[in-house]
Amino acid sequence: MRDPRLAKLAELLVNYSNEVKPGDWSLIMGELVTLPLLRELYRAVLEAGAYPEIVLSDPESGLLRVQLGNDEQLNWVSPLQEMALDKADVLFRVLGTDNTRRLSSADPSKLSTMRAAARPMFENYIKRASTGDLRWVIARFPTEANAQEAEMSLMEYEDFVFQACMVDEEDPVAAWRQVQADQDKIVAWLEGKKKLVAKGPHLDLQMSIADRPFINCRGDDNMPDGEVFTSPVEGSVEGWIRFSYPSLEGGRKVEGAELIIKEGQVVEAKADKGEDYLLSQLDTDEGARRIGEFAIGTNYGIQRATGDALFDEKIGGSVHMAIGHGVPEAGGTNTSSIHWDMVTDMRDGGQIWVDDELLYENGKFAIL
Amino acid sequence: MDPRVDRLAQILVEYSCEVGPGDHVAIYASHDAEPLVRALYRRILRAGGLPYAFQGYGVYFSYGGYDDIFFSEASDEQLKHVFRTDNMVLREFQAMIVIRSQTNTRLLSGVDAKRQQLRNQAYSELHKTYLARGAVRELKWVVTLFPNDAQAQEAEMDRQSYADFVYAACHADQAAAVASWQEVDRQQARLVDWLKGKKQVHVEGPTVDLRLSIDGRTFLNANGKVNMPDGEVYTGPVEDSVEGWIGFTYPAVRYGAEVEGVELTFERGRVVQAAASKNQEFLEKMLDTDEGSRRLGEFAVGTNHQIDRFTKNILFDEKLGGTIHLAIGSGYPETGSVNESAIHWDMICDMGPEGTITIDDELFYRGGQFLID
Numbered sequence: 001m002r003d004p005r006l007a008k009l010a011e012l013l014v015n016y017s018n019e020v021k022p023g024d025w026s027l028i029m030g031e032l033v034t035l036p037l038l039r040e041l042y043r044a045v046l047e048a049g050a051y052p053e054i055v056l057s058d059p060e061s062g063l064l065r066v067q068l069g070n071d072e073q074l075n076w077v078s079p080l081q082e083m084a085l086d087k088a089d090v091l092f093r094v095l096g097t098d099n100t101r102r103l104s105s106a107d108p109s110k111l112s113t114m115r116a117a118a119r120p121m122f123e124n125y126i127k128r129a130s131t132g133d134l135r136w137v138i139a140r141f142p143t144e145a146n147a148q149e150a151e152m153s154l155m156e157y158e159d160f161v162f163q164a165c166m167v168d169e170e171d172p173v174a175a176w177r178q179v180q181a182d183q184d185k186i187v188a189w190l191e192g193k194k195k196l197v198a199k200g201p202h203l204d205l206q207m208s209i210a211d212r213p214f215i216n217c218r219g220d221d222n223m224p225d226g227e228v229f230t231s232p233v234e235g236s237v238e239g240w241i242r243f244s245y246p247s248l249e250g251g252r253k254v255e256g257a258e259l260i261i262k263e264g265q266v267v268e269a270k271a272d273k274g275e276d277y278l279l280s281q282l283d284t285d286e287g288a289r290r291i292g293e294f295a296i297g298t299n300y301g302i303q304r305a306t307g308d309a310l311f312d313e314k315i316g317g318s319v320h321m322a323i324g325h326g327v328p329e330a331g332g333t334n335t336s337s338i339h340w341d342m343v344t345d346m347r348d349g350g351q352i353w354v355d356d357e358l359l360y361e362n363g364k365f366a367i368l
Numbered sequence: 369m370d371p372r373v374d375r376l377a378q379i380l381v382e383y384s385c386e387v388g389p390g391d392h393v394a395i396y397a398s399h400d401a402e403p404l405v406r407a408l409y410r411r412i413l414r415a416g417g418l419p420y421a422f423q424g425y426g427v428y429f430s431y432g433g434y435d436d437i438f439f440s441e442a443s444d445e446q447l448k449h450v451f452r453t454d455n456m457v458l459r460e461f462q463a464m465i466v467i468r469s470q471t472n473t474r475l476l477s478g479v480d481a482k483r484q485q486l487r488n489q490a491y492s493e494l495h496k497t498y499l500a501r502g503a504v505r506e507l508k509w510v511v512t513l514f515p516n517d518a519q520a521q522e523a524e525m526d527r528q529s530y531a532d533f534v535y536a537a538c539h540a541d542q543a544a545a546v547a548s549w550q551e552v553d554r555q556q557a558r559l560v561d562w563l564k565g566k567k568q569v570h571v572e573g574p575t576v577d578l579r580l581s582i583d584g585r586t587f588l589n590a591n592g593k594v595n596m597p598d599g600e601v602y603t604g605p606v607e608d609s610v611e612g613w614i615g616f617t618y619p620a621v622r623y624g625a626e627v628e629g630v631e632l633t634f635e636r637g638r639v640v641q642a643a644a645s646k647n648q649e650f651l652e653k654m655l656d657t658d659e660g661s662r663r664l665g666e667f668a669v670g671t672n673h674q675i676d677r678f679t680k681n682i683l684f685d686e687k688l689g690g691t692i693h694l695a696i697g698s699g700y701p702e703t704g705s706v707n708e709s710a711i712h713w714d715m716i717c718d719m720g721p722e723g724t725i726t727i728d729d730e731l732f733y734r735g736g737q738f739l740i741d
Contacts, residue, residue: 101522104525106526150474152477153475
């Protein structure tokens, strides 16, 4: 028998996150190893009266392209994928792999080339998402490789994932509606505010949030979810931040990353591990050194970092910042082919002040 | 089938375990290693042996691969139980092939160390029997690895590249694989012979200047009989003789913790100064384990030049051609070592193109090559 939580997760993604309606062309994308969740999504989309289409990818073939591809081949973008992302009504992107380090020894400049080539497609996708033309969600299917990366057995990891998504609860949809209501209060309080200062043992930052709305992440685009974020005014970010948790990007681990930011631009960067990779990513393009996002994680069901941004950035009691692409819904104007979230713990003395009022202290909202 | 899989099986059966007619041979592997298990099964039958394939995660006592369930569910009584098949294999069998092939290398990260300790205690009698039978080759056991995704991920590689790495390290990419290991055995036997009766070792390199005595100690030839891959000669230095300084060029890995840039200074055999560029606290804690953990239990020279990179797996790393390694903690009695400790922690140092080992004033080794006749 299938894990009942998997069916509940699929139903949550279809009926709550993406609100699939009859007639929606619904793309379901994932690697081979995620097939059990893709099938559950297929079933739930059918039950919603829409048109499911599974798009499977084989990561070993993807690696071959990086290893063997010439410049033209690396710069090539599949017209099939381009068309699908331009026309589909709904997109489910299921994460989950059979080797999280597959790309560790791949040439980072080739990866950057491929990412840059896909940028117009990515921008179109972001644009369609921001206008509501494309309803999308990213979710994770728990695999052995991801469990290993999280230093857990598969059974423990499944519990971790499903708990974070609240699909172990009787009524996951109701639980997520409650998250939405709580976060609405925070977003409303932040409306019209101008200056944000975040400080603590791991950071000392200030930025302008004037005319930048905070967005309520309530499980509509990410599952799990639980954060409020904005794109700070591009040139306004000043200060220093050290990220508490390792970040795994493109199969490479970056630990102890530290950034110094002046006039919205990363002017100095170092890391205990993976510094070369961090620096190469900062040089991806013009926008890669700018701050695309500042956010506060609110999912207290996630208590440990696992090296997976989808989960780590939601940790209740943490904040995160992304270098690279900004979010248009939040007023962000920065463009880049990267958007790299890095997370910092606030539970040991972190504070957030907004227009000289205390918003947040030691991982909890002071205004709630 | 990948021909290298069958060649690895051939090495393990014909060379490592020397399986003969009537030998009972246990194989421990996960389902990921199925291709190698099938090849072994065939090779063992052809050699006249009797193969027993057990599902397990490459521990001597196996839980059918359900180790995480065993440790989370077992009562104390169940934890203390010695399984009958383990008794049978370790007391009665002639050979045992353990294939590291976990589908998740971090399966037991969440297990309480106390529960594991309880388990180890319950098996301590059997463990002694296994060591004793192993020492006289009454039980010919060998540990190897199958390159599945989990192992590749641990090494931070994709599976194909990792498989190339593993099979090359085991010489399974060579047509005459068994002959190649026989040659390793001969070459290393020559070294061990030459080292007999020698007294003083002086290791010099870009990050090392160390003197130690091997007076009365025996070098052993790690020739692929109990580890595959293999390739090292090692001994236990005279406990109070080690003097000097070494900076290890690779991270020292233990219990998943990595200590980078370890530097040790020895006086009269004891570590008197220890520094690390990362995780120094852990290093110091380990050094303070007991009396023996500040002394060397092993001095070894890696000889496997087919291993060309560090992968955070001691089965491979300590054999890297062009490196030496030292272990703080317990020594091997077969070498004459009398150092006792609850730990045995190997740390590896690249000798570079100019690093030398001088023995009784004769130049023995330079830049990964042995210079004796």
